[in-house]
Amino acid sequence: xxxxxxxxxxxxxxxIGLGIAEYFVERGYTVCGCSRSAGTLDSxxxxxxxxxxxxxxxxxxxxxxxxRDLGRIDVAVCNAGIVGSSLMLSVTPxxxxxxFATTHMRGVFLVCREVSKVMVRQRGGRIVNxxxxxxxxxxxxxxxxxxxxxxxxxxxRVLAAELAPAGVTCNVxxxxxxxxxxxxxxxGDRAASMLDRQTIRRExxxxxxxxxxxxxxxxxxxxxxxQTLSMCLIG
Amino acid sequence: MKRDEALELMREIxxxxxxxxxxEAGDPLGAETVLIGAGxxxxxxxxxxxxxxxxDRLSAGRREPVELILTDVWQFNRDDPFLSxxxxxxxxxxxxxxxx
Numbered sequence: 001x002x003x004x005x006x007x008x009x010x011x012x013x014x015x016i017g018l019g020i021a022e023y024f025v026e027r028g029y030t031v032c033g034c035s036r037s038a039g040t041l042d043s044x045x046x047x048x049x050x051x052x053x054x055x056x057x058x059x060x061x062x063x064x065x066x067x068r069d070l071g072r073i074d075v076a077v078c079n080a081g082i083v084g085s086s087l088m089l090s091v092t093p094x095x096x097x098x099x100f101a102t103t104h105m106r107g108v109f110l111v112c113r114e115v116s117k118v119m120v121r122q123r124g125g126r127i128v129n130x131x132x133x134x135x136x137x138x139x140x141x142x143x144x145x146x147x148x149x150x151x152x153x154x155x156x157r158v159l160a161a162e163l164a165p166a167g168v169t170c171n172v173x174x175x176x177x178x179x180x181x182x183x184x185x186x187x188g189d190r191a192a193s194m195l196d197r198q199t200i201r202r203e204x205x206x207x208x209x210x211x212x213x214x215x216x217x218x219x220x221x222x223x224x225x226x227q228t229l230s231m232c233l234i235g
Numbered sequence: 236m237k238r239d240e241a242l243e244l245m246r247e248i249x250x251x252x253x254x255x256x257x258x259e260a261g262d263p264l265g266a267e268t269v270l271i272g273a274g275x276x277x278x279x280x281x282x283x284x285x286x287x288x289x290x291d292r293l294s295a296g297r298r299e300p301v302e303l304i305l306t307d308v309w310q311f312n313r314d315d316p317f318l319s320x321x322x323x324x325x326x327x328x329x330x331x332x333x334x335x
Contacts, residue, residue, distance in 0.1 A: 060300060117287035120280055123257075166280045 001071040004030040004045065007217075008066060008073055010053050010111060011080030013037045015180035016130070019206030020077055020213065021046060027214070032066045035080070053080045053107030063114040072122050075217045076115040078108045078129040078152070089143040097144045104148035105155070112159055112170075120166045126217045127163075127170040129156045130209075133177060133233055137197045153228055160226035169225035171216045176204040176232030200232040236293075236331040241324035242266060248288045249276065257281055266321030293327060297334055303327070 007024050011017035012033030018040060021031045025045045032047050033039060039048025049065075051058040067073055082103050087096070108129055119125030131153050134146040153172050160170035177194050195201045212229055215221060245264055252258035258281045262268070269275045270282060277285055286303055293301040308318065308326045 057300075060302070064300065117283065117290075120283045121287055162279065165278070166283075 001069075002030045004028055005074040006066065006070045006072055007031050008063070008076040008111075008115060009033045010078050010107065011035055012048065013040050016175070016178060016206055016209060017079040020079060020210055023207065023210040024213075029075075030070060032062075032070070034062060053078075053111060054102045056110055059107075059110040060114055063111070063118065067118045073115055073118050073125060075126045075128065075213075076111065076119075077213060078111050078127070080107055081130070081132075081149075083145065087141060092144055100144040100148045104145075105151045108152050108155060112155070116159065116163060116168065119168045120163065124167040125169075126221075127156070127159065127168065128213050128216045129153075129170070129172050131172050131174040131228065133174055133194070133198065133230065135174065136230070136233060136235065137194070139194070139197075156228075157226045164225055167222070169216065169222065171225060172228040173209060173212045173216070174228055174230040174233070175209045175212075176200065176202075178206065178209070179203055198232040199234045202232070204231050236328050238321075238324045238328045241327040241331075242320060244292055244327075245285075245289065245320055245324065248285055248292070251288075252277070252281060252284060257284055264320050266319065266324065268320040270318045270320055270323060272317035289327070293331055297331075299334065301327075301330055301334070303330070 005028065007029045009017055009020050009031055012021045013035035017033065017035070021033045021041050025031050025041070025043050030045050032049070033041070034049045034051050034053065036050065036052050038050060039046070041048070049062050051062055053059060063073070080103065082099065112127060115125070115127065129152050132146065132149040134142045135150045135153060137146070139146070156170050156172050163170060176198055177191065179191060208231065212231065216224065242264070249258060249264045253260055258277050261276055264276070270277060270285070290301055290303055303326070305318070308322060
């Protein structure tokens with residue numbers, strides 16, 4: 001048990017997920033993170049579990065253990081994702097499609113399913129899922145990535161409708177471009193092209209993303225559900 | 236676990252939900268009690284709570300957690316969902332049989 005609010009975050013070994021974990025640990029949360037590799041955040045208020053979010057038994061066991069050990073889950077942030085593949089859909093291998101669908105959609109589905117059972121029983125909670133501006137860009141080469149991120153957005157809206165009677169809110173953050181190490185690997189030209197598609201043509205910081213998550217998680221946000229908040233982009 | 240034990244467990248859970256105000260008062264749960272479908276004893280959130288609690292109780296003390304996969308329940312028609320307590324009890328008994 002803990003007197004700190006409990007936040008679950010997926011994909012916390014690096015990049016945006018690590019930044020989210022650091023930010024909320026500093027703001028008084030106990031953060032329970034996971035990733036396929038070892039944890040990199042050293043804090044008495046952070047606990048890491050090595051798992052693949054698409055591994056059903058592992059996700060079930062992880063969320064059950066957090067709920068049992070800490071007594072509740074106040075906020076869940078589904079951040080884990082993969083980038084890569086700039087292939088036109090016509091030549092995208094099925095294996096590539098399956099990788100995106102597995103990590104993005106199956107992973108978010110499993111975490112949301114298990115965490116929703118906890119939150120329904122505690123009659124409250126916040127689910128915040130991370131999407132991508134690629135959903136609105138229609139960029140050639142991003143079919144698998146963007147389609148599976150769009151799927152997360154609709155899954156979140158349906159879940160919001162299902163869980164509203166239990167006092168659980170579900171929302172989406174669609175960040176602007178963040179050049180994490182993985183995103184940088186796509187190349188400078190691609191990054192410049194992405195920035196050109198944004199209304200506010202700059203990268204967003206991880207702290208700015210955390211600010212939006214904090215807004216959805218705030219006690220005063222109980223009436224906000226099923227929303228997608230786009231950063232750096234109108235609409 | 237036998238069917239009657241599963242029904243007794245479900246009866247306890249439903250009564251617990253009623254005491255907590257999470258389900259409306261009604262007759263004690265029996266094999267004919269409707270869990271999904273017309274005249275169901277629970278609303279959708281109540282049903283999720285009921286199933287999550289049932290999974291936890293069935294899993295307690297076992298090496299592997301028990302997951303209730305509703306589409307595997309005999310007689311569960313996904314096009315016109317209907318589930319009675321008796322049918323779910325049969326499924327629970329079958330799922331738990333042989334588990335340690």
